[in-house]
Amino acid sequence: MPKVGMEPIRRQQLIKATVAAIDEVGLADATVMRIARHAGVSAGIISHYFGGKDGLLEATMRQILHDLGAAVSARRKALSTTSPRAHLEAIIDGNFDRSQVTGPVAKTWLAFWASSMHQPQLQRLQNVNDRRLYANLCHQFRFLMPREQARDAARALAAMIDGLWLRGALTSEGLDSDRARRLAREYLDQLLQAQDARTPHPSHEPQPES
Amino acid sequence: MPKVGMEPIRRQQLIKATVAAIDEVGLADATVMRIARHAGVSAGIISHYFGGKDGLLEATMRQILHDLGAAVSARRKALSTTSPRAHLEAIIDGNFDRSQVTGPVAKTWLAFWASSMHQPQLQRLQNVNDRRLYANLCHQFRFLMPREQARDAARALAAMIDGLWLRGALTSEGLDSDRARRLAREYLDQLLQAQDARTPHPSHEPQPES
DNA sequence: TTTTATTGATTGAACATTCAATAAAAAAAT
DNA sequence: ATTTTTTTATTGAATGTTCAATCAATAAAA
8 A cells, every 4th residue: 555655645634534533532532543443544653644642633733723714814815805894704704614614623623622721732723823813803803993992892703703613513413604604793793883883983994995 | 537427528529629630730631549639538539429530520510510500590689670681791790700710610611511522411411501591591682672683692692601701711811700791791782782773662671670 | 676654463551440458436335 | 434346438559441652564666
């Protein structure tokens, strides 16, 4: 079987198998043997490509975070406007992107979330990601409201997004991504309406094109 | 040392020690030895009082859920009104009650949350609790809006509460419970204002006393 | 023939649980 | 009031299991 250039293939295989194993039995029971079996390879190969189980878990979390970032980024790049509202909606949609919201991925996500509280390696990844979401939201809200209000709006919308995710991961039916998206968007509407009510004379929004 | 009637004392001790151990090193590394050391007793005693580690973990989750329920319940009973808004605020405040929001408890809570996805015993407890929060919220919102809107409002506020919890558990500084409460209350305000805007002629609210 | 990829039995460490031994308190007997 | 007996609580070493990591052996491609 050994061909040259197996490394990228095996790495992807094993990361996918890790998500599958965590979905199946949870992080605590996702042993190297079970993961290897999912990938159709032997257990030893994990240490060979990832230096050990920890390396594989970190790579898996990286992959998930990367996919999430990519989903958001793609939606924002597809926009032909600088309208803050459109960008905020794109961030919401990206966070509930199909690829992210699959049952297995959601469970893996939550498992890493809990784990990251005590594993510095994972905590770093978690923090980077948290801050990115918060900073992105905050930056957009800044076009629409004063600094402190923008910060609160970002904090609240981030909490809403994560909360919908969390509750989706727990229900047996999995996350209803259409409903989650709708609820998050309605919340955004309310945030913006509340702001309009406070400042009936808009101050410094960027060019809200046609 | 052996006095009669140690059972309730030891059980409480061990549950407290479990929370402390999970706070210290996470659920994955909370071994019976470490928990026992926190409680100042030997490892064997855990099997004696809880039948095994699983029994202790389940009892710990029960305790945390019970404390949360009690905090909400106490605040609602202290109300001398049936105003839906006051009850909704009491539910919010109860969920961010001091006793719940301590760093150790928040971490333990999240650890069980992740764990409950794959442990039927814990999942049952989780579901009961989820449904209670949702049903309570939904019941109060029903006084203020039609069924479907009440359901969405309950889903969204529940997600906001859980999201604030989740994000609070992850930050190293712990949850800022005052800020969390404020953000959740502001969201509630927005929900109710949005509803007032839709139905300028209120239909069937209960006696909104003085 | 050499290089690269992969296997899987082996090793050692960590762990939950068990249980015979122990110790303290409570109860009974003196 | 002592001493003895019984009951209750607790210990911690021993047991058996599970697991991650290792590495010599193997097999396929180059």
